[in-house]
Each structure stands twice: as structure tokens, then as C-alpha cells.
Amino acid sequence: MPAGCPPHSTTASLPQHGDRGFPFAAAAAAGQAPPRPRPAAAMQFMLLFSRQGKLRLQKWYVPLSDKEKKKITRELVQTVLARKPKMCSFLEWRDLKIVYKRYASLYFCCAIEDQDNELITLEIIHRYVELLDKYFGSVCELDIIFNFEKAYFILDEFLLGGEVQETSKKNVLKAIEQADLLQEPRHEYFNVPVY
Amino acid sequence: MVVPSLKLQDLIEEIRGAKTQAQEREVIQKECAHIRASFRDGDPVHRHRQLAKLLYVHMLGYPAHFGQMECLKLIASSRFTDKRVGYLGAMLLLDERHDAHLLITNSIKNDLSQGIQPVQGLALCTLSTMGSAEMCRDLAPEVEKLLLQPSPYVRKKAILTAVHMIRKVPELSSVFLPPCAQLLHERHHGILLGTITLITELCERSPAALRHFRKVVPQLVHILRTLVTMGYSTEHSISGVSDPFLQVQILRLLRILGRNHEESSETMNDLLAQVATNTDTSRNAGNAVLFETVLTIMDIRSAAGLRVLAVNILGRFLLNSDRNIRYVALTSLLRLVQSDHSAVQRHRPTVVECLRETDASLSRRALELSLALVNSSNVRAMMQELQAFLESCPPDLRADCASGILLAAERFAPTKRWHIDTILHVLTTAGTHVRDDAVANLTQLIGGAQELHAYSVRRLYNALAEDISQQPLVQVAAWCIGEYGDLLLAGNCEEIEPLQVDEEEVLALLEKVLQSHMSLPATRGYALTALMKLSTRLCGDNNRIRQVVSIYGSCLDVELQQRAVEYDTLFRKYDHMRAAILEKMPLVERDGPQADEEAKESKEAAQLSEAAPVPTEPQASQLLDLLDLLDGASGDVQHPPHLDPSPGGALVHLLDLPCVPPPPAPIPDLKVFEREGVQLNLSFIRPPENPALLLITITATNFSEGDVTHFICQAAVPKAPLRLKLRLTYDHFHQSVQEIFEVNNLPVESWQ
Numbered sequence: 001m002p003a004g005c006p007p008h009s010t011t012a013s014l015p016q017h018g019d020r021g022f023p024f025a026a027a028a029a030a031g032q033a034p035p036r037p038r039p040a041a042a043m044q045f046m047l048l049f050s051r052q053g054k055l056r057l058q059k060w061y062v063p064l065s066d067k068e069k070k071k072i073t074r075e076l077v078q079t080v081l082a083r084k085p086k087m088c089s090f091l092e093w094r095d096l097k098i099v100y101k102r103y104a105s106l107y108f109c110c111a112i113e114d115q116d117n118e119l120i121t122l123e124i125i126h127r128y129v130e131l132l133d134k135y136f137g138s139v140c141e142l143d144i145i146f147n148f149e150k151a152y153f154i155l156d157e158f159l160l161g162g163e164v165q166e167t168s169k170k171n172v173l174k175a176i177e178q179a180d181l182l183q184e185p186r187h188e189y190f191n192v193p194v195y
Numbered sequence: 196m197v198v199p200s201l202k203l204q205d206l207i208e209e210i211r212g213a214k215t216q217a218q219e220r221e222v223i224q225k226e227c228a229h230i231r232a233s234f235r236d237g238d239p240v241h242r243h244r245q246l247a248k249l250l251y252v253h254m255l256g257y258p259a260h261f262g263q264m265e266c267l268k269l270i271a272s273s274r275f276t277d278k279r280v281g282y283l284g285a286m287l288l289l290d291e292r293h294d295a296h297l298l299i300t301n302s303i304k305n306d307l308s309q310g311i312q313p314v315q316g317l318a319l320c321t322l323s324t325m326g327s328a329e330m331c332r333d334l335a336p337e338v339e340k341l342l343l344q345p346s347p348y349v350r351k352k353a354i355l356t357a358v359h360m361i362r363k364v365p366e367l368s369s370v371f372l373p374p375c376a377q378l379l380h381e382r383h384h385g386i387l388l389g390t391i392t393l394i395t396e397l398c399e400r401s402p403a404a405l406r407h408f409r410k411v412v413p414q415l416v417h418i419l420r421t422l423v424t425m426g427y428s429t430e431h432s433i434s435g436v437s438d439p440f441l442q443v444q445i446l447r448l449l450r451i452l453g454r455n456h457e458e459s460s461e462t463m464n465d466l467l468a469q470v471a472t473n474t475d476t477s478r479n480a481g482n483a484v485l486f487e488t489v490l491t492i493m494d495i496r497s498a499a500g501l502r503v504l505a506v507n508i509l510g511r512f513l514l515n516s517d518r519n520i521r522y523v524a525l526t527s528l529l530r531l532v533q534s535d536h537s538a539v540q541r542h543r544p545t546v547v548e549c550l551r552e553t554d555a556s557l558s559r560r561a562l563e564l565s566l567a568l569v570n571s572s573n574v575r576a577m578m579q580e581l582q583a584f585l586e587s588c589p590p591d592l593r594a595d596c597a598s599g600i601l602l603a604a605e606r607f608a609p610t611k612r613w614h615i616d617t618i619l620h621v622l623t624t625a626g627t628h629v630r631d632d633a634v635a636n637l638t639q640l641i642g643g644a645q646e647l648h649a650y651s652v653r654r655l656y657n658a659l660a661e662d663i664s665q666q667p668l669v670q671v672a673a674w675c676i677g678e679y680g681d682l683l684l685a686g687n688c689e690e691i692e693p694l695q696v697d698e699e700e701v702l703a704l705l706e707k708v709l710q711s712h713m714s715l716p717a718t719r720g721y722a723l724t725a726l727m728k729l730s731t732r733l734c735g736d737n738n739r740i741r742q743v744v745s746i747y748g749s750c751l752d753v754e755l756q757q758r759a760v761e762y763d764t765l766f767r768k769y770d771h772m773r774a775a776i777l778e779k780m781p782l783v784e785r786d787g788p789q790a791d792e793e794a795k796e797s798k799e800a801a802q803l804s805e806a807a808p809v810p811t812e813p814q815a816s817q818l819l820d821l822l823d824l825l826d827g828a829s830g831d832v833q834h835p836p837h838l839d840p841s842p843g844g845a846l847v848h849l850l851d852l853p854c855v856p857p858p859p860a861p862i863p864d865l866k867v868f869e870r871e872g873v874q875l876n877l878s879f880i881r882p883p884e885n886p887a888l889l890l891i892t893i894t895a896t897n898f899s900e901g902d903v904t905h906f907i908c909q910a911a912v913p914k915a916p917l918r919l920k921l922r923l924t925y926d927h928f929h930q931s932v933q934e935i936f937e938v939n940n941l942p943v944e945s946w947q
Contacts, residue, residue, distance in 0.1 A: 055254055061324065063290045070256065087554045088518045117490075118523055119483035120443045123433065145211075146204050148254065149247055152283055157316075161323035161359040163392050165351050166385045167440045168430045175348065179313045182275040 043121070043162040044096060044111040045072075046155070048144065051105055053077045056144050057151050061162035080109055090118050101125050105141045128158055131172055153179065200229060203247045210255070223252050234265055242269055243280040250280075250287055263288050263295050270302045275314065278306070282317045291327030300330050307337040312349055315341065319352040323359040331360040335367050342374050347383045354378065354389030358396050368397055372404060379414060384431055384441055387418070391444045398451050405451070412452050412459045416466050419445045423470055434478035442470075446487040453495030460496035467492050471504055482512070482520055486527075493531060503538050506531065510542035518554060525549060525560035532567040543568050547577070550584045558584075559592055566599040574607040578617060585624050594628040597621050601633060611644040615651055619668075623658055626665025634670045641675060642780065652679040653694055660704060664713045670721045673708060676701060677725025678779055680732040698733045702726065706743060716752055723747060723755060727762045731777045741766055862944040867919075868936065872899025873927060875908070877919070879942065891919070901928045917941055 048057035055073060064072070079093060080100050091098050093111075099121040100109040108125045112118070129139075131154050136143040144151050157172045159165060166172050201209070206226055213219035230245045238245075246265050253259035266288060269281025289296040299321075306318040319341070322334060338360065341353035357371040371393060378390040394411070397404040422437045422445075431438040449467075453460040470488045475481040485508060492505040509531075512524035528546070532539045546568065549561035562584065569577045578600065585596045600621055608614035618637050621629060641651045655672035663669055676683060683696055708714055708722040727744065730737045744766065747759035765773050861880075868875035873895070880890045893910065897903045906925040912918070919938040926932070 055256075058254065058287075059324075063292065063325070063327075065290075065292060086518075088522045088557060090519060090522055091556060117443055117447075117483060117487050119479055119486050119519065120439065122519065123439060123480055123483055127433075146207055148251060149280065149283060152286075153279070156320045160320055160352055160355040163355050163358065164388060164440045164444075165355050167388060167438050168384060170430055171348075171385065175313075175316070179275075179279070179316075182313060183279065184274060184276050 042113060042116055043124075043159065044113070046111075046159075047073060047076065047107075047109045048151075049073075049077050049107050049109070050141060051081070051107070053081060056106060056141065057148060057155075059152070059155060059159075076109065076111075077107075080107055089122060099125065103129050106144065124159070124164065127169070128155060131158060131169060134169070134173055135176060200233060200241050200244060201226065201248070203244060203251065206248050207251060210252075219255075223255070223257055227252065227257070231261055234261065239268075239272070242272075243274075243277045246280050246284050250284055253287060259288055263293065267295070267298050267302070270299055270306075278314060278317055282321045285321050286324045290325050296325065296327060297329060300333050303330070304334060304337055307334065307341065312346055315349050316352055319349070319356045323352075323356040326356075326359060326363065328363045331363045331367065335360060335364075335370055339370055339374075342371075342378070347381075347386055351383070351385035351389045354386065354393055358389070358393050361393075361396050361400065365400055368401060368404065372397055372407070375408075376411070379411060379418075384438055388441050388444055391415075391441075391448050395444070395448045395451060398448070409452050409456065409459050412449065412462050415445055415449055415452075416463055419449075419470070420466055423466075423473065433480040435475045436478075436480045436484055439480045439484050442484045443487045446470075446484070446491045450491040450494050453491070455496070457496050463491075463495070464498055464501060467497065468501055468504065471501075471508060476511075479517070479519070482515075482517075486512075486520075486523055489527065493527075493535075502535060506535055506538040506542070510545060513542060513545045513549060518552070518557060521549065521552070522554075522557055522560070525557060525564060529560060529564050529567070532564060539564075540568055540570075543573065543577075547580045550580065550588075555589050555592070558588065559595075562588075562592060562596055562599070566603060569603040569607060571607045571609075574603065574609065575613070578604065582617075582620055582624070585621065593625050597625045597628045598630055601629065601636070605636075611640065612647055612650065615640060615644070615647060616654075619654060619658065622665060622668040622671065623662070626668045629667050634667050637667075637671045638674050641671075642678075648679045649682040649685070651675055652683045656683055656696065656701070656704075657694070659708070663704075663708050663711055666713075666715050666718050669708055669714065669718050673705065673718070673721040673725040676705065677721075677728035677732075680725075680729045684733065698735050699739075701729065701733075702739050705729075709743070709747075716754060719752070719755055720758060723758055723762070727765075728777045730766075731774050737766075862942050865938070865940070865942060867921065867938045868923070868934065870932070870934070871927065872901075873897050873903060873925070875921070875923070877938070877941075879944075893921075899927070903927050 044060075044062050046057070046059045047055065049055050055077075058069070058073065060069060076093065076098065079091070080098070083091070083100075089099055089101055091100075095114070096111045097114060097116065097118060098109060098111055099118050100107055101122060102108075108129065110121055110125060112121050132139040132144070132151065135150070135154055136147070154172070154176055157166065157175045166175075209222055210219055213222055226248065230249055233241065233245050242265060246262055246269060249259045249262040249265075253262075262284060266281050266284035269277040270285060272278060272281070285296075285299055289299070303318045303322055306314050310318065319338070322330065322338075326334070338353050338356050341349055342357065344350055344353070357367075360367050361371060375390060375394050375397070378386060379394075381387055381390065394408055398408055419442060422442055425437055427435065428437060431441075433439055436442070449459075449463050453463055467488055471485065471492070474485050474488070476485060489505040489508050492501050497505075506528075509524045509528050512520045513528075515521060515524075525546075528539050528542070543565075546561055546564050550558055550565060552558040552561060562581075565577065565581060581596065581600050581603075585593065585600065588596055601618060604614055604617040608617070615637070618633070618640070622633065622637070641647065644651070652675045655668075655675045658668060659672035659676075680701060683701065684698060705722050705726050709719050709726070714722070723744070726740050730740045741763075744759050744762045747755055748763050750756045750759060765776065862878075864879075865877045866874060867877055874897075876894045876896070878892045878894065880892070882888055882890065893908060895906065895908060904926045907923070909922045911920045919941065921934075921936055921938060923934045924932065
């Protein structure tokens with residue numbers, strides 16, 4: 001480009017594939033040496049948080065230190081909470097795509113890679129909410145708070161290693177049910193084990 | 196006495212009951228102390244409960260590392276409840292950075308080979324979430340075995356665990372590639388989905404695998420076709436679309452296999468067309484599949500008609516009421532605008548509509564796409580839209596929009612007048628956001644359009660009269676008024692309404708700019724110089740101008756002060772030369788983006804005239820004399836430059852020597868004069884970015900004990916052949932020295 005060209009160009013912001021700098025950026029931000037190149041995962045992480053920014057679930061599919069995770073969580077929560085209601089569900093953050101959706105008082109937030117399909121990620125989020133809803137019966141934030149470990153168990157029957165493992169709602173719920181039955185001891189009233 | 200430990204939900208209640216952060220901390224610290232004690236005591240019965248509580252406070256941000264070993268113990272336990280919490284703890288608290296993580300390898304191995312299905316599930320899940328490379332290598336054989344297990348519950352998890360293992364240890368591809376062919380025949384959606392994900396991962400990592408799996412393209416096409424044509428299934432359909440997750444994954448794999456491969460692309464062509472036309476688009480699920488289809492069509496070697504279909508689908512997406520869909524459409528179209536320009540052009544009106552989006556991330560993309568779609572036939576209409584956008588767009592888009600408009604205007608301007616109008620409009624609307632060279636570009640443009648001088652100066656005068664805060668606009672306007680003030684006052688431009696401006700108004704306006712606290716130092720420089728130029732353009736008695744100039748002679752700003760002092764001197768001592776010095780600048784030829792270079796050169800060249808250690812005085816007429824001395828001096832005598840910040844000044848011509856690109860060797864310095872300790876040296880540089888240019892620096896040094904005063908050095912250079920005529924006058928050892936000489940022995944490298 002000749003000198004004196006404006007910063008904007010007609011081919012601006014063509015997304016760069018294969019630029020997997022995410023943990024490097026996080027690590028550098030946390031003041032450490034960048035980790036060794038990490039393999040891709042379709043979904044990098046999923047966070048659930050309230051409108052006050054309190055974390056309700058964090059599922060990480062990439063290896064990061066606690067410090068890095070906290071930093072990312074803090075920044076991303078801030079960014080998402082700052083979005084106005086009428087804005088779209090997608091935003092670009094560092095070199096990741098963020099897909100988020102609010103259900104009642106909870107934000108469901110996923111980080112996906114550049115080549116991933118944002119629209120199907122919305123479906124993934126929605127399917128997870130449906131599963132929670134079916135399991136808890138009209139799920140609300142309190143259910144997730146008081147039964148956080150259940151939320152994890154359900155997620156782990158739907159996604160594995162950041163990928164969708166089961167597309168049948170019925171099969172996921174059946175698996176959870178069977179696992180619950182194996183737990184000792186059982187609390188009759190809820191039919192879910194209580195620790 | 197043993198105090199029974201809190202149940203998890205009771206602890207959560209207590210924490211939530213805390214009114215302050217400090218109170219919460221207290222509750223948690225107390226409980227963590229109990230938990231630690233419990234761990235130390237090794238209580239197996241409540242261990243799972245203690246860890247669950249610890250995991251809860253960990254999520255709130257409190258340290259939980261002392262629970263790591265407990266995870267190991269729980270995983271090793273035979274109770275399912277223990278394993279469930281233990282594995283969860285391992286996924287939350289352990290990762291490959293901790294050496295402890297390796298310790299669960301053995302437990303996982305046992306659970307994988309001997310556990311009941313739910314236990315195998317837990318182990319596979321943990322392995323695929325936090326398994327390090329070492330763990331993956333160790334456990335690959337176990338996972339491989341599970342791929343062939345009858346239970347789909349375990350198999351689907353084993354397949355995705357294999358995906359993770361390959362990501363961590365690419366060499367394991369050889370282990371997990373062979374089973375794929377058979378797995379692809381499964382009918383269980385979970386297994387099929389996992390298998391396709393696995394094949395995708397293998398193909399992305401190895402060109403050999405990619406070639407190998409091309410042969411399954413027909414099978415994939417068949418699977419997808421079955422999915423698309425089969426009826427509604429309660430189990431897998433979402434909004435009338437059969438298993439969109441599986442469809443999307445298949446389409447992704449087809450994309451990878453069809454890329455750059457004619458034959459595979461052809462095999463999938465019809466199916467892609469079918470999916471593209473038959474998918475229900477009323478809900479997001481269908482649009483997700485459609486979107487993936489479009490991405491695949493555009494990435495493989497698809498038929499031209501199919502590509503157009505894909506772009507049209509994106510065009511339709513732009514009209515969708517769901518802004519998420521509009522977002523992906525804009526992003527995709529931006530990726531395609533270079534390769535499929537004419538197809539995208541067809542949707543230009545819709546794209547332009549998207550400029551009005553309230554969501555900034557959409558309007559940003561619409562802006563980029565709009566700018567990419569500007570061409571010579573639509574430039575007028577597009578610029579209108581973009582300028583309207585500029586007026587109302589969010590502040591963080593202003594700079595990009597302004598620079599985009601200016602760039603497009605430069606490339607596609609139908610007429611010079613339109614171009615000037617466009618730049619003017621941008622400067623008035625978003626003056627603070629334009630790039631630094633906008634001023635230079637506009638003055639160049641105006642200077643070069645002689646027929647538009649009158650028009651330009653009037654428009655700029657009007658704009659300036661309304662608003663003196665936008666610095667780039669003020670600078671250009673001041674420059675213009677200075678140059679073409681006479682045209683402004685003549686009042687007879689047909690293109691705008693007749694404007695009667697009198698001299699006092701013009702001077703008042705420039706003074707206002709000069710005095711305004713909003714004006715940058717550079718702007719004030721422009722204004723002062725403009726006032727000075729007007730002294731020759733206007734008919735009045737110049738008293739007002741002289742007054743201003745003399746006041747600014749004591750201005751605190753050094754640059755401004757210097758200017759004012761010199762102008763003042765021009766009035767007082769060299770009034771007879773004033774007209775010549777302040778004449779209109781000659782039209783400069785411009786090579787487009789060289790404008791920056793020329794601005795730089797003229798600044799560097801301006802240093803040449805100040806090589807003497809004593810502040811220079813205007814040297815106009817003597818220079819003219821010198822040029823007369825040179826034989827062959829052309830009739831096109833260049834007027835010496837005024838100290839004017841405008842780029843493209845006449846000085847450029849003095850050094851515009853005809854040269855071809857030089858050899859890279861530096862040109863040696865040349866001593867051209869020596870007398871009683873006063874020495875003159877020439878050094879030569881060719882700037883690498885502009886090898887046709889030769890910069891000559893004259894350095895005068897006094898080695899003697901006596902002072903040199905009133906030193907004046909003047910240089911004249913004819914266009915060809917290269918020689919230098921120098922004239923020196925100075926006082927040294929109480930004598931007046933005057934020397935005129937020619938330098939003929941310039942180094943060979945300097946002139947070829």
C-alpha cells in the first residue's frame with residue numbers, strides 16, 4: 001500500500017483464519033510467558049452469569065490458569081453486561097467470536113472460533129436451556145445456584161470437549177436420570193440427591 | 196465432639212444471607228477451615244459434600260487448591276456419588292499445569308476399562324475436558340477399545356474424546372483414523388455427529404487424511420440427503436429442521452473435502468442446491484443450516500449459478516427482521532465482496548439500508564461493505580448515502596467513515612468540483628476525525644483546478660464564516676483565502692450565489708482565526724501567512740495587516756513569532772520585493788499518493804536555505820540575479836518560496852533533478868570552498884523511498900578563531916546538466932567577503 005493510505009481500506013477487517021492467539025493474549029495479559037500452542041476446540045468456554053455479574057457456571061474447554069480465567073471472566077462479563085438490549089447476540093472479542101443470550105436473569109455466554117457458525121451456537125445455548133428447564137421444571141436462576149453441580153452434569157451430557165455429543169433431548173435427560181438413580185443417598189421429596 | 200458439617204445447600208443459603216462482602220468472606224473462611232480440617236481427618240463419608248461446597252466457593256472466586264488431592268481420592272472411591280463430584284472437581288480444579296493432574300490417569304484407566312457405563316462416561320468427559328498430552332498418550336488404547344463397544348452412550352463419548360486426544364497429540368491420528376469408515380455407517384445421531392467431527396479434525400490436520408476421506412463424500416451426501424428429506428422427528432427436529440446440529444457438521448466437513456477439489460465439489464453440487472432451496476427459514480435453526488450451506492458453497496468449486504444463489508441467500512438474510520441474521524449476512528458478504536463483486540453489488544441498496552442500523556456492530560459492517568461497493572458508476576449515489584451516514588453515525592465510526600469517503604472520492608470522483616465539494620462536506624461534518632494529510636490533499640486539489648479557484652475560495656469563505664472550530668477546514672480555508680483573496684473580492688463566480696464580501700470582513704475573519712483559542716498553532720500559522728498574502732491581493736492600505744503582523748512579532752509561540760518578524764521585515768525593509776514573494780503559487784504536478792513525499796521533501800528542502808548559522812534574511816532578488824548569471828537558465832524562472840507550510844511549494848522544482856534510480860552506494864561528500872578557515876561542504880542523499888530525488892545539504896563551518904557574521908549563502912541549480920552556483924557573503928576578520936563560484940565537480944553518483 002502506498003504511504004499515506006488511510007487506515008481504513010476497502011478490504012478492511014477480513015477475518016483472519018488460523019490466528020489462534022487467544023491464550024497468548026490472555027497469558028500475556030496475565031503477565032506470563034505464552035503457553036505452548038493450544039489445539040483448537042470448537043467452543044472455547046461457556047460462562048453463565050447474572051445481571052449483577054455473578055458467575056453461576058464456568059466450563060472451560062481450553063487449559064488456562066486460574067488467573068487468566070478470572071481476567072477473561074471479568075472482562076467478558078463487563079463487555080456483555082454493557083451491551084444494550086437491542087443489540088445483536090454476537091460480538092468480536094480478542095480473536096474470538098462471542099455468542100451470548102439472556103434468559104430471564106441469566107446470561108449464557110459462549111466463546112467460539114472464527115470458523116464456527118454463530119447461528120448454530122445460539123441453538124446450542126437454547127438446547128441447553130431447554131434441558132435445564134425440563135430437568136428442574138421451569139428453571140430459574142435459583143435452581144442453578146443451589147444445584148450448580150447438576151447444571152454441570154447436564155451440560156456434560158450435552159457437550160463433550162466443546163463439541164455437541166447428543167442431539168436428542170430425550171437421550172440426554174435419560175442419561176441424567178439414570179446417573180441420579182445411582183447416587184447414594186437419595187432424597188425422596190426432590191427425587192434429586194442432596195449433598 | 197464432632198460437629199456435623201453443613202449441607203451444601205445450607206452453606207449456599209448462609210453465604211447468600213451475608214449482607215456485606217466482608218460478612219461473606221467471614222462465612223466462607225470459617226467453612227473452609229472446617230473443610231480443611233475434614234480433609235485432614237480423612238472423613239470418607241462426607242468428603243463428597245465437602246468438595247461440593249469447596250467447588251461452590253471456588254466459583255465465587257475463593258481459593259480451592261487444597262481440594263485437589265481430595266478429587267483424586269473421590270475419583271478412586273467406589274461410590275458413584277463420590278466419583279461424580281470427584282471428576283467434576285478434577286475438571287474445575289486440576290489442569291495440565293499442575294503435576295497432580297497426572298495422578299488421576301490411573302483411576303481413569305481403571306474406570307474406562309472396568310467401570311459401569313455412567314462411570315465410563317464420567318471418565319471420558321473428564322479426559323476430554325482437561326486431559327493433557329501425557330494423559331492422552333497413556334489412555335489412547337483404552338479409548339480406542341471403547342470405540343467398538345456396543346453401547347452408543349459410551350461410544351459417542353469415546354469418539355469425541357478421540358477428537359480431543361488428536362488435538363493434544365496429533366500423532367494419535369493414526370490410531371483413530373481406521374475406525375472412522377465403519378462408524379460412518381451408524382444410524383445413531385450422536386455417534387454419527389461425533390464421527391463427522393472426528394473426520395473433520397483428522398482432515399484439518401493432515402493432507403493425507405484429507406485425500407483419504409474424499410472417498411466418503413458420496414456417503415456424506417447420502418446421509419445429508421436422507422436427513423433433509425425425512426419427515427419430522429420428535430427426537431431430533433428443531434422448528435421443522437431435522438437435526439440441524441448434524442446437518443451443520445456434515446456441511447462443514449463437505450466444505451473441507453470439496454475445497455479446491457473439482458470432483459468432490461461436483462458430487463455435492465445438487466445436494467447443496469437442494470438444501471439451499473428447501474430449508475425452512477422461518478426460525479433460527481433453519482437459517483443456521485442455510486448459513487452453513489452458503490459458507491460451503493462459497494468455499495468449494497461450485498457452479499457459478501450456485502454461487503449466485505448463495506449470495507442471494509445472504510442478500511435475503513439482510514432483509515430478515517432478526518438482527519443476528521443480518522449480522523452474519525454482512526460479515527459473510529464482506530468476505531465475498533472481492534471474489535464475487537458483481538454478485539454482491541446487486542444487493543447494494545439493501546446494504547446501504549443497513550447503515551441505518553441502531554446496533555453499532557451492524558452499522559460498522561454495513562459501512563465497510565458499502566465502501567467496498569463504491570465504483571465509478573454508483574459513486575454519486577453512494578457518497579450521498581455515506582455523507583448522510585457521516586452526519587449521524589456513532590463517534591467511533593466517524594474516522595473510518597471520513598477516511599473511507601475521502602479515499603473513495605479520490606478514486607472515483609467524476610469531476611473536480613464534485614471532489615472539492617465532497618472533501619469540503621467531510622471537513623465540515625467531521626473535521627476533527629480526518630487524517631492529517633486531508634489538508635494537504637485538498638490544497639493540492641484546489642491548487643490544481645484553476646477553473647475552480649473562485650468557486651473554492653467562496654465556498655471555503657462561507658464555511659469559515661460559519662464555523663472556525665474545525666481545524667482542517669480552517670487551515671484549508673485560510674490558505675485559499677490567502678492565495679485567491681482577489682477572486683473572493685471580485686464577486687463574480689457564476690456557480691454560487693453572488694456574494695459581496697468586502698476587504699475588512701475578510702481581514703476580520705482571518706484575525707478571528709488568529710486570535711481564537713480553538714485554533715491550533717499550525718492553523719494560526721496558516722492564518723498569519725494568509726493575511727500576509729492578502730497584502731498584495733487587496734487594494735487597501737495594508738495598515739491593518741501591518742498592525743497584526745507587528746503585534747505577533749512578540750507572540751510567545753516561537754514559530755508564529757518568527758513568521759511575524761520576517762513578514763514585518765518584509766514590510767519594512769524589502770517592501771519592493773513583497774509582491775514577488777507573495778505571488779500566487781505555481782501549479783504543482785501531483786502524482787497522487789506522492790503528496791506526502793512532496794510535503795516531506797519541501798520541508799527538508801526548506802532546511803537547505805537555512806544552512807547558515809545566522810538567521811537568514813529574505814534573499815529573493817539576489818537569487819534572481821544568480822539565476823540570470825547561469826547560461827541556459829530557462830524562462831520559467833521559479834520564484835523563491837515563502838516560509839509557508841503548504842506542501843508542494845516551488846522549492847521542490849529547484850531540486851527536481853532528472854535522475855534515474857541510483858546505485859546503492861552512498862555519495863561522497865564534497866568540499867567546495869575554503870578560505871581562511873571558513874569551509875563549505877556538500878553532502879548528498881537520495882531518500883530510499885524516492886530515488887529520483889537528490890537532497891543536497893550545504894554545511895558551512897568556521898574553523899578560524901575569528902567570528903563570522905552576516906553570513907548569507909545562496910544556491911542556484913539549473914535543471915540540467917547538474918551544477919551548482921553558489922554565492923557567499925559574510926564578514927570575517929573585519930572584512931566583507933563576497934564569493935561567487937560554480938561547482939562543476941559534483942560526484943558522478945549524484946547525477947546519473
